[in-house]
Amino acid sequence: MAIPDQVVMRKIKKRQKNRKKLRAVKELDSESRHVPGTSFGVLSDTQFSSLRGKVSDATLKAIEGMGFKRMTEIQAKTIPHLLEGKDVVAAAKTGSGKTLAFLIPAVELLYKLKFMPRNGTGALVIAPTRELAMQTFGVLQELLSGQNQTLGLIMGGTNRQSxxxxxxxxxxxxxxxxxxxxxxxxxxxxxxxxNLQCLIIDEADRILDIGFEEEVKQILRILPKRRQTMLFSATLTKKTEDLVKVALKSEPLYIGLDENKEQATVEGLEQGYVVCPSDKRFLLLFTFLKKNRKKKVMVFFSSCLSVKYHHELLNYIDLPVMSIHGKQKQAKRTTTFFQFCNAESGILLCTDVAARGLDIPEVDWIVQYDPPDDPKEYIHRVGRTARGEGGRGHALLILRPEEVGFLRYLKVAKVPLQEFEFSWAKIANIQPQLEKLISKNYYLHMSAKEAYKAYVRAYDSHHLKSIFDVNTLDLIQVAKSFGFLVPPNVDLIPDVGSNKARPRKKGRAANYGYEGAPPKKREKSVIYKPIPVGTDNRKRQFSR
Incomplete structure (x- = not known):
């Protein structure tokens, strides 16, 4: 279903109003704590007013109206070079202000050229996801508030003809x-x-990670070669370097801020982990969310089906949550995204589709229920909190005892974590009620079954197999966290190029465990319809 343009625009405008209120509060807070010669969070000592004479008065007025006075580090280091027309490859931490760093020079370029609608598109921003595209468009709207250039947003899920x-x-x-x-x-x-004058590739590593490499190469072959190009990325990988060779001039300017930092995540972020056995994971999550239901929390899962199941389950037992994942229709994702952005409190369950580049105000906690694929993804996930000037936030990583080795990889990536202490005596023991509910409610049972299978498959496809080895999973314990007494059967795709059969789990009970599946008979994951409200008379709240 295509989203009506007016719906998207209405949501973007509502979010802009909330962002302005938030910026005003943060500006007062940071000014009251500012000491000359220091910077808070990602701020530098460079004022936007220092650009007077280099950028138009209309742009400076728009920046002031957005509530910004001082530049972030990445803005201070890139904007002067971009205003001179140089090609730039910039690497910076998530939440460091990349959006304004590339939009301000692009706006000025077209302003000086007196670009008109009849000239067509002069500046193009490519974003990896629809949510990030909408967010960038919203910032661009504010920046162009005093100018006459036209602007537009095109993305999948909207009306193509329009x-x-x-x-x-x-x-x-x-x-x-x-x-x-x-x-x-x-x-x-x-x-x-x-007549394209400026091409901006935002979150370049993410664009490549989610499989758009060929599309981007085709786009670059079609676009005019004489242009200024800006490539912004949280990390510079081998794939990103290959894209740089294709997209930019022979000698672009490289600007990176992370190489000599003591830590790869932003200041103001308190990070920790807890070691939890598989069968207690959901009990820990439920207790944590109950305690923090008045705060703003994001919880990351490894699969769409797991997000869907936990969304249905938690709402069913009267713990209201929202969800975003890749199998939702774009209209639903857009509505939920703006609903969570505009909320003062709430819980959002999501996959990594929400982890990159999105500016969601005032997130208190990032909970990684399922560990990320690598330290890079960890950094992007926790980048949803403690954003911008003086930002504060918390991050919790839940690990099985067999996964503690992941902390070594995080340490190498300059991610400092401390172990959080939880009183296990205070963890709500709702396991009997969970198992009873899953056994009696057909829709929850089927949703839990698909989520369990998706979890095991995602675990099997993990990149760090030395740490996240599917053969170390105690499937009975894992199944308990989904409400099962007996684990459902899971068909796993055999390793490509390997002649070894996948080992069967020893001591398998009838019809559970995992085994290799013939290529043409692999079970397809099914998104089941939502649970009907009021279909039975059972009490919807767990007894405590």
Whole structure:
């Protein structure tokens, strides 16, 4: 289902109002604590007013209206070079202010060229996800509030015909996701992009990680070669370097802020971990969320099906939560994203689709219920809290005893973690009620079954197999965390290029455990329909 343009715009405008209120509070807070010669969080001592004479008064007025006075480190180091027209490859921590760092020079470039709608698209921003594209578009709207250039947003899940019509009329600033952009470049004949002056690739490593490498290469082949290019990324990997060679001039300017830092995550973030056996994981999560239900919490899972199941379960037992995952329709993801952004408190369950680049205000806790694929993903996940000037937040990583070795990788990546203490006597023992509910409620039973299978499959596909080895899983304990007494059977895809059969779990009871599946008979994950409200008379709240 396509999202009506007016719905997206209404949500973006509502979020902009909330952001302005938040910025005003933070500005007062940071000014009251500011000591000359120091900076809080990611702020530098460089004022935006120092750009007077280099950028237009309209842009400076817009920045002031957005509540910003001092630049962040990445802004102070990149904006002067970008205003000179240089190609830049910039690496910076999540939450360090990359968006304004590339938007301000792009706005000034088209302002000086007096770009008009008839000139077509002069500046193009490519973002990896729809949510990040909407967020960037919202910031661009604020920045262009006093100027006449046109702007547009194109992304999957919205009305393509409406987008093509707007492109035909001339969109000076365009924010896009890779797939939909390539579609319009190839099929929208009235899309004028021959005058492109500036290309911005945001979260480049994420674009490549989620499989858009070929689309981006095709886009680069189509776009004009004479342009300024900016590539921003949280990390610079081998794949990113390959993209740099294709997208930028022979000698771009590299700007990185993370290499000599003592830690790879932002200041103001209290990070810790807890070691928890598999069968107690859900009990710990339930108790933690109950205690922090008045705060703003994000919980990360390894699969869409696990997010869906826990969303259904927690809401069913009267612990209200929201969810975002890749199998939702875009309209639902958009609504939930803005609902959580605008809320003062709430719990959001999500997959890594929400972990990159998104600016969600005032998140108190990041809980990693399922560990990330590598330290890089950990950094991006916790980057949702303690953002911007003087930001504060907390992060909790839940590990099985067999996964403690992951801490070594985090230490190498300059991520400091301390062990959090939990009183296990205070953990709510709702296991009997959970098992009874899952056994009697058909829809929850089926959802839990698919979530359990997805968890085991995701674990089997983990990159760090020396730490996250599927053969170390106690499937009976894992199944208990999903409400099962007997683990459902899971078919795992055999290792490619390996002649060894996947080992069967010793002591398997009938019809559970895991085994290799014939390629054509692998069970397909199913998203089941939502649980009907009021379908039975059973009490919906666990007894305590």
């Amino acid at each position: 987008e093509a019509s707007k492109l035909a009329k001339g969109v000076n600033f365009l924010v896009a996701t890779p797939g939909r952009l390539l579609d319009h470049l190839q099929n929208s004949s009235e899309f004028v992009y021959k």
